[in-house]
Amino acid sequence: MLVRDPGLLEAALTRAATTIDGRDACPTLVFLGVNGRTLTMSDEFIVAITEGRLDDVGPIAAELVDHAAER
Known part of the structure; x- marks a missing residue:
């Protein structure tokens, strides 16, 4: 699969790992x-x-939360 924008992919991965005061900055990701x-x-x-x-x-993010099921 071709990645349309590698920079956006990198930003999305970085955003998911971001914390503020030790708490997830994006808890739904x-x-x-x-x-x-x-x-x-x-x-x-x-x-x-x-x-x-x-x-x-x-x-x-809302779609991901809606479709994430416990294993």
Whole structure:
């Protein structure tokens, strides 16, 4: 798969690891496997993100939370 913007990918990974005063800056952006969760998403969701049709962090995070299930 071709990454449309490597800089955005790097920023997203950095954002997920950001803390403020020892607390997660973005608590809805979790490392799912580490936290015992599995993500079940449609391919269309992933393709929409990679093609730039879905690029607003809020709705993306909400979808991820909605589709993250405990293992």
